Amino acid sequence: MSAEARALLNRTVNEKDSFFEKMKPHAELIAALLSGVLIAAGWMLDKSELATASVTAYILAFLIGGFAKAKEGIEETIANKELNVEMLMIFAAIGSAIIGYWTEGAILIFIFAVSGALETYTMNKSHKEISALMEIQPEEALLINGGIEEKVHVSQLVIGDLILVKPGERVPSDGKIIKGQSTIDESAITGESIPVTKGNNDAIFAGTVNLNGSLTVEITKPNSETLFQKIIQLVQSAQSEKSPSQLFIERFEGTYVKIVLSVVVLMMFLPHFLLGWNWTETFYRAMILLVVASPCALVASIMPATLSAISNGARHGILFKGGVHLENLSHLKAIAFDKTGTLTKGKPEVTDVIVADGLSESEILLKAASIESHSTHPLANAIVKFAKEKLDGSLINPESIEDVSGWGVKAFIDRDEWKIGKAAFVGLEAAGQFGEGAAAKMASQGKTIVFVQKNGEIAAIIALQDVVREETRTAIDRLKNEGIYTLMLTGDSRNTGMAIAKTSHVDDYIAECLPENKVEHLKKLQETYGTVAMVGDGINDAPALATANVGIAMGEGTDVALETADVVLMKNDLPRIAEAIKLSKKMNRIIKQNVIFSISVIMLLIASNFLQFVDLPFGVIAHEGSTILVILNSLRLLRS
Incomplete structure (x- = not known):
């Protein structure tokens, strides 16, 4: 084979691999759409009285559309030793096919696959922030060793190393400038669009962009502990941690599925003896019950909404360490603020x-x-x-x-x-x-x-x-409008505390407050108001941040504060707290809408089935359609 032919073959292979990589996140949706095409083909073949070809098309639709969800359901059932919604759908589809309702069973699989693809889309959307961050993380740095420049992987950098950051390059690791001056674009870290000028001894962060001057930077943190990595870890933690509502639904799901299967088994026999239904009608109604009683929409009521809200917050510089903290924000009745570096500039x-x-x-x-x-x-x-x-x-x-x-x-x-x-x-x-x-x-x-x-x-x-920070008064006023009591805790004198409290508009203040006293005052606040948040940035705020129902740290604060807090404001932008609370309230409101709507649809369809008002095609469409509507309602939280 000639060199040109080999190069062409390699390029073709690479392009093919690249195409499949791009298509991978959309595989579930593609499978769902393909099953839809096969259902249409099966229906037309059935109308043309080609029964065998029609059934073949339906079976292919079952296999292609249902593979992802069936695999997920079987794996979870084996791992958790508990039946789930996916297994109910498999049983319902197989049951429909057994009694000859191939079209209905295939449509059930198709709509269930579409709703699954929507859930996957929500997950992928919520992971987009991490992907975007990962893409801007430089992999190499220009190490200065004995006056010689050498390219090394960022993981090889240690504290004290000197690196050269040229104009237009991203900073590979956290450090301080020891030579040079430049304008730095920190929007990737702080969200601030206006570049800042930095010179000798100024801190510089991984992932930021050196716009003009050449800089010699001394590494101050290992690559694994940079602020950039901490942001990634925070978002990953938030997406993996489940809210109390989600945990309740997951516990409820296992019990509910067992109850539904038990009732379906009874439904296969009792109506024939008690209501005089024939065996075909009895089995048919049992299959409809299996479909309409499945808690698909109920299960999808919370997680997509939570992930969408976390994704929205991350995009706007509000990092939540988990759904539980996002959920708690809407219940806040009081917030305590540290003074120095939080309400004030700290200088x-x-x-x-x-x-x-x-x-x-x-x-x-x-x-x-x-x-x-x-x-x-x-x-x-x-x-x-x-x-x-x-x-x-x-x-x-x-x-x-x-x-x-x-x-x-x-x-x-x-x-x-x-x-x-x-x-x-x-x-x-x-x-x-x-x-x-x-x-x-x-x-x-x-x-x-x-x-x-x-x-x-x-x-x-x-x-x-x-x-006092310029945005502090705006932030406090917004919180007051939400009906939240605000308190400032400071170690300063009474005169200073009074002056800052008046300027910042907080409801009250406690002066000459030592770090250990902050915890005591916070506990008293919890006794009075219930759910309480603490906002701080220093090491001395860490005990209070841990004690509060929701700890909120300023992004430019100490590592201890960032690690202890439940929510991090990356831009040190206090008005974001009110935005986070509104986002939490909107999320909880949407979750309530989803839960009420999904339960109402299930109850209505179950009642209609017992009264013989609903047939299998309508039951499939109404039930699975409600799941899609619930997920679409949750996706509203992705919008700004």
Whole structure:
């Protein structure tokens, strides 16, 4: 064989394999449609009085359409040692064929196969988020080893390794930037569409895209523990864990199937003796009962709805660790919030600058920021950041600088002595009198005050506060509209707690609350309101997250918080909590609709069968049609 022919053959084989791979998820639907074509062929052959050919077409329809569900039913029966809905359908179809109702039996298999294909579609749709994530997970990284670049599999990366991430590439593993600056597209992780600029020491996550600059990144986590992998594990966990309603239905199914089979056996004999039906009619009605009493629609009432809701949430940055947590959300009566990093940004920001008469605010900020730039304290960093945003010029270097531990910092610039720190560091009396007691007023609002002294005189006061997130008020207001009581738990002082509670619109707050106290307060909240959620992001929130009926973690929180919580907000977007609650309520509403509808149809068809109002074709269509309607109703949850 020539090289060209061999290449053509290989290409043909690969294309064929690719085609079958693409068709694999749709195999059940294709089999169902093919059985439908065979049923139509069988019906036409029967009309043409070709009985043998007609029966052959029906048997093929039985085998092709019913194979997937029959295999599933037999395997589950053997594994669980319990009969199920699939087995009822097999018995009903075989029974229909025995009494000569080939068309009805085949239609039963066809519609049951279509409903099964719809369920598979729902499952595949719910797994789509994981598939999409898997596809963007880079498999290789450019390892820098002794100045030499080497391509390695991401699983080989260990903490401390240095990798090079070029412009346009996806980041292969979590790490921190040690060289370079770039704009990073983090939409795959946080859902935020606006790229963020990152530089030295900034954290960077696997799966995000480096848009322009070349970056040298130090690996900070093994590939198996990256935030990216955690998201995948969360979604997988959610899809495998069943809600209480689903577990009840599955337990109920086994008992119900036994009852139906027992009644069907009685139905094969009793009506003949008690009601005078002939044997054909008696067996015929028993087969109809077997069809219409099957709990297909009831069994399909919950799982498709739950999977659709979990899929919807994952698509919008709300990750549920299981159906039970999604179901519980609709019953929430109260939510407790951690303050720092949850209701607030978690970083202090400058809110006020008051300068002494006759002095320039620009000069004070320049000198203060120049001195504070030599400190790593969060307050110092906030002052430097604020000054850089306000001033055009660059900072200057002090002639000398001295850190007075626990009090502040002292420095000399242009022979002027500067002190920056607490009131006691610059003089309590002078601090209290400055700006007509402005410091005391701002302190009562929960702000932290930093005093700036120049040559023994107070030159300015700078007020800082952990600022409430912009979306917090919207989120709290939405929860209140849902009738949910909101409480803030914080370890801060009463003044700070009061100020943040007022700004964030929460109903109440508890200040000076230690981590162990959070659990106590949460239990009291449960005693009063019943179902309670806790929202947090830190290690100290983990006990409370575990205690709550539903623990909700912020996506940028600590690993411990993410692992302990039941729900994760990937975008740190608090308004998503109200959306998750609405999604839960909608899911439970749809489940109730499905259950009531399916039970009503079953009861109506059973009664109609005893009264001899319904025949087998209508019973098949009505029963299996109700199953399809229930699944389609559940698929509404996939929509935004």
